[in-house]
Amino acid sequence: MADNKDKPFFVGYLTAPDGLRSFLIGIGIGLILLMAGVGLGIGATQDDPGNGAFRGDYGRQTVTGVMELTPYPVVRVTQGSEHVPEGHTLMLSAGGKQSLMSRVRDLDGQLVTVSGTILDRGELDMMQVRGGQNGISRAEGDAPEMDSEDLGRWRIAGEICDGKCLAGAMRPGTGIAHKACANLCLIGDIPPVFVSTQPVEGSEFLLVVGPDGTIFPKSAYDLVAAYISVEGKVVRHGDLLVFHLEPDTAELVQ
Amino acid sequence: MSVKYIPVQWNPNKWIYDGIMLAGVAAFLWVFIHVTPEILSHERPINSQVHNARAFGACAFLMLSIILAIGPLAKLDTRFMPLLYNRRHFGVMTAFVATAHAGYILNWYFAFSFVPKWDALILSNTNYGQLLGFPFEALGAFALVILLILAATSHDFWLKFLTAPVWKRLHYLIYLAYVSVVAHISLGILQDQQSLFLPVFFIVTAFLVALLHVWAYLAERKTGDPLASAEGDWMRVCQADEIDEGRARIALLPDGKRVAVFKHEGKLSAISNACAHQNGPLGEGRIIDCLVTCPWHGFQYRVTDGQSPAPFTEKIPTYNLRVQDGAVLVDPKANPPGTHVDPVEVA
Numbered sequence: 001m002a003d004n005k006d007k008p009f010f011v012g013y014l015t016a017p018d019g020l021r022s023f024l025i026g027i028g029i030g031l032i033l034l035m036a037g038v039g040l041g042i043g044a045t046q047d048d049p050g051n052g053a054f055r056g057d058y059g060r061q062t063v064t065g066v067m068e069l070t071p072y073p074v075v076r077v078t079q080g081s082e083h084v085p086e087g088h089t090l091m092l093s094a095g096g097k098q099s100l101m102s103r104v105r106d107l108d109g110q111l112v113t114v115s116g117t118i119l120d121r122g123e124l125d126m127m128q129v130r131g132g133q134n135g136i137s138r139a140e141g142d143a144p145e146m147d148s149e150d151l152g153r154w155r156i157a158g159e160i161c162d163g164k165c166l167a168g169a170m171r172p173g174t175g176i177a178h179k180a181c182a183n184l185c186l187i188g189d190i191p192p193v194f195v196s197t198q199p200v201e202g203s204e205f206l207l208v209v210g211p212d213g214t215i216f217p218k219s220a221y222d223l224v225a226a227y228i229s230v231e232g233k234v235v236r237h238g239d240l241l242v243f244h245l246e247p248d249t250a251e252l253v254q
Numbered sequence: 255m256s257v258k259y260i261p262v263q264w265n266p267n268k269w270i271y272d273g274i275m276l277a278g279v280a281a282f283l284w285v286f287i288h289v290t291p292e293i294l295s296h297e298r299p300i301n302s303q304v305h306n307a308r309a310f311g312a313c314a315f316l317m318l319s320i321i322l323a324i325g326p327l328a329k330l331d332t333r334f335m336p337l338l339y340n341r342r343h344f345g346v347m348t349a350f351v352a353t354a355h356a357g358y359i360l361n362w363y364f365a366f367s368f369v370p371k372w373d374a375l376i377l378s379n380t381n382y383g384q385l386l387g388f389p390f391e392a393l394g395a396f397a398l399v400i401l402l403i404l405a406a407t408s409h410d411f412w413l414k415f416l417t418a419p420v421w422k423r424l425h426y427l428i429y430l431a432y433v434s435v436v437a438h439i440s441l442g443i444l445q446d447q448q449s450l451f452l453p454v455f456f457i458v459t460a461f462l463v464a465l466l467h468v469w470a471y472l473a474e475r476k477t478g479d480p481l482a483s484a485e486g487d488w489m490r491v492c493q494a495d496e497i498d499e500g501r502a503r504i505a506l507l508p509d510g511k512r513v514a515v516f517k518h519e520g521k522l523s524a525i526s527n528a529c530a531h532q533n534g535p536l537g538e539g540r541i542i543d544c545l546v547t548c549p550w551h552g553f554q555y556r557v558t559d560g561q562s563p564a565p566f567t568e569k570i571p572t573y574n575l576r577v578q579d580g581a582v583l584v585d586p587k588a589n590p591p592g593t594h595v596d597p598v599e600v601a
Contacts, residue, residue, distance in 0.1 A: 007332050009540050011552040012339040013265045023333050028274040032281050035316060038455065039282035042312045043290030045451035046305075051297045096366030170362075171301050175446035179387055180379040181363035187378065188367055222381040252386060 052121030052168025054128070058083045061127065062115040063090065066143045067107040068237060071215050072191040072207060073100050075114055075127075076146045076238050083118055084127075089240035090114075091126040091191045091207060093164050099189030100129055103136055111143040112136055119167040124193065124205040126167045151234040151241070156196045157253055160208060160224045160245075162186055163193035179225035186224065192216045194243050200234060206243040213244060220247040227253045261409075262343075271340040275347060282313045307358035308443075312452075314352040315439065318401075318432055319459045321345055326470030332538075335549055342408040345428070349405035352398050359391070390442035397434035400427045410531075418533045436460050479504040479512055479527075479537075488576070488583040491515050494522065494600045495580065502546075504537035507586045512537065513573050515582055516546060516557045521597035523557040524573035524584050530591075531568065559594040 008017035016024055064079040073092045080086040092114060094100045104112075114136050116129040129135040162185030165173030172178060174195070186192055192208040200206060210217045211232065223230070231249035235242045262268070286309035291299060299305070321344050327334040364374040379389040404425055406412075413421045439456055447453050482489035482505040491505040491513065502514040504527050512527035514537030525546065527537045534550030541547070545554035545563060555562055560570040569591035573584045575598050589595065 009332075009542075009547075009549070010336045010339070011542065011547055012267050012336070013552055016267065016336065020333060020336065024336055027334075027337065028270075031274060031320070032278045035278035035313070036281035036285050038316055039284075039286040039309070039313070040290060041451050041455060043286035043305075043309065044293040045449040046290075046294060046300060046308065047446070047448045048296045049298065049300050049304075053298050098366075098368060168298075170304070171298060172304065172446075176387060176390075176441075177443045177446050178363070179381075180375075180389065180391055184364065184367050184369060184374050184378040187369060221379075222384060222387060224387070226387050 047172070049171035049173070050121060050168075052119065052124075052166060052171060052173060054168060055083070055118045055120055058118050060115060060130075061118050062113060063127075064111065064113045064139045065090070066146050067104055067110050067112045068146065069101075069104065069108045070207060070209055070237065070242050071101070071213065072189070072209065073104045074191075074207070074237065074240060075112065078111070078144065084125075087238060089238035091163055091193075091240070092116075092129050093126055093190050094129060095131070097162075097164075097185045097188040097190055100136070101189050103129075107136075107138070109143055111139040111141055113139045119164065119169055121167045123203065124163070124167050126163055126191070128164070128169075146238070148242075149236040151201060151236055153231060154200060154234050154243075155229060155231045155249070156194065156198070156200055156206075156243070157227070157229040158194055158196040159227055160220075161193050161195055162224075163191040163207070166193055166195065166205075174225070176225050182224050183221050186216055186221065189215060192224075194245070200241060200243075201236070203239075203241045206234065206241040208243050208245050211244055211246045216245075217247060220245065220250070223247065223250050229253050267336070268340050268343070271336075272343050275344055279313060279317070279347065279351065282316070283309055286312070301362070303358050303362040307355055307362065310351050310355035310358065314348055314355055315435060315456070316459070317344065317348040317351060318428075318435060319463050321348060322428065322432055322463050323466050326466040329470040330466075330473060332549070338550055345401070346405040346408055349398075349401040352401055356394065356398050359394075385441065386445070388441045390438050390440075393434045393438035393441070397431040397438060400431035400434070404428060404431075413532065418528070418531065422533055432463070479506050481506045482508075482513070482584065482586070484508075485578070485581070485583055487585070489513075489586050491524075491582040491584055493580050494577050494582050497522065497582070500541040502537040502539075503582070504535070505584070507584075509586065511588070513584050514546075515575065515584065516541060517600070518544065518557050518597065521599055522575055522577065522582060523595065523597045524575040525555065525557060525560045526571040526573075526588065526591075528570065529553050530562075530570050536570070558597055559592055561592045 008019035061081045061084055063077045063081050063084045065075040065077040068074050075090045077086055077088045092100045114129050116127045119126045161174050162182040194206040194208045196204055229251045232246045233244040324337045328338045360371050364371045381387045482491050492503045497503050497517040499517050502516040504512050504514050506512055513524050514527040515524045518541050529536050529548040531553045534548040536546055536548055539547045539549045546557050547554050560572045562568040571588035571591050572593050572595045575584050577598055
């Protein structure tokens, strides 16, 4: 259809005609430059994934405290370490996308010693506990009584993430592109975390549980990674807020 | 052209073509993977697996866009025709690059779980009823399956086995793959972007690919092959003196097929316009060394009987032809492929 009457005719297995050679050389060089330029443009303008990370530089941290099953396991620290202060409430996970739940089922309210690697992202942190007895064991002594404070019902806006990737197991560990990974973490009972757009009682991150204090309901998985507004009860466990999310009240926020 | 199947019929042009293509891919990946981490001023780097996945994914999208742009560019300007010549290698390379992207994703986001990776890919997000949070990975996987099918069937063996029309229809799936990739990106990484470069590049590229196709379609409609007009049982193609030596005029016949009337050594012959290889437009080719030469891949045929010269075995239909009052008339009933028809002297 193009008017090729006077244009050089290319046959693949013959030498390119003179009139076409310089054009093809230009196309070839242009293609390589285009690809390098696009690689540079896209690669150099990627968004900041945040400052979350495994803190291998802290070294192994060992703390003692009271195990609480919210139902996600957290430790109310009574004897801290260099990077985990006394009085802190520390979320726990096992390696990979696996929960610690099967190992701590009988330890609710008990004094325990936990050891592992810290992940942190600003105010948010979590410990990836070592395997076996080295990771978690009963501690000597009686567990002190731990209070929790009901802060009432709240409607908050933000994003549900899996707490481990958010804390730095993955960079980036948030957003729609990470949703399937976050769901997979939640299937493994990794603690979900709500990232609120406005601080709630001074905290931007809230551990999320189901409406009756159960694990995060499967019916709410479709809400993960989306920007939503949702209601629920907020309970303070030490310096950690636990959000009893009610999926029926969730609304997508544009 | 070949009398036997070998993995690749290499020639200098294919080496140059593949060399440039590989240099482009290598430049993209090297700059993305090794140069840009030094430029990014993030407090903590993006995980290398994610960085690599993005590099291969973006490269595959760009390659697919270039591949799809070649067709309409070649229709609009025949100087781009050489890019068409070895496009299949470009496609196979794109399938490899896309596979690498999928591998990084599968072995990162879907790893470290008690759920097997492939099960996790399918089951971890089933939010198909909502655009926000749609399992865009499924769209990417669907596109990759298409790319792998097209790569696996790209060899001439499959072209001959399936026949050119079926093979071409199969390879039109590339458009479905592209639409799927566009949706994969739109519903995936684009949802989280704060930087403008990727969204702007993506939208402009996809728009250009679409625009080129529309432009080529409109140009084809405007300057496309004319419908042959009936002269009794014969069809008038053009005036004999409108055909240049060594070139052809193409006309559309009532059965929807195209005939190409060539002038060679002052005599006219009519053959099917569809090359036996990939249905390339023979009438847009030239006569080289007394043989009609396809502009797409250089397959050659004798103009008098539509047969490729020995030892090649390709054949195309011929048409009976006569010249009456200076007009070229063609019998619309095609002769069986390879039928000799005496060329007609131009009066």
